[in-house]
Amino acid sequence: MTLLYHELKAAGVETANHESDLYFPKTEQTAAILLKHKPEADIAQTFRHSTLNTIWFDVPFAFVPWWEACRTAQVYGNARVYGDWWEACRTAITELQSLVQHIEP
DSSP states (O other), X not given: OOOHHHHHHHTTOOOEEETTEEEXXXXXXXXXXXXXXXXXXXXXXXXXXXXXXXXXXXXXXXXXXXXXXXXXXXXXXXXXXXXXXXXXXXXXXXXXXXXXXXXXX
């Protein structure tokens, strides 16, 4: 199964992020891609981009490079190199677990 982030990149879609949150423009193409990813589609929200004045999707926890950096920080555990990355990862993981508990019966 292809992750949402990878499918968007393969389609040439512009993406942005804040920590683990994935942002991308809302278009017919991106809406169709998002709908193929049910868990992400269920928690996605939209916002108006402040400088482009266009509508974008915001999908929490879906920016893959952030998680890859977290995994690397966990493996090496070097807080001096990675700064607050690992703490931010642990916080995000806790938030994600809480979200999953609210979704699943």
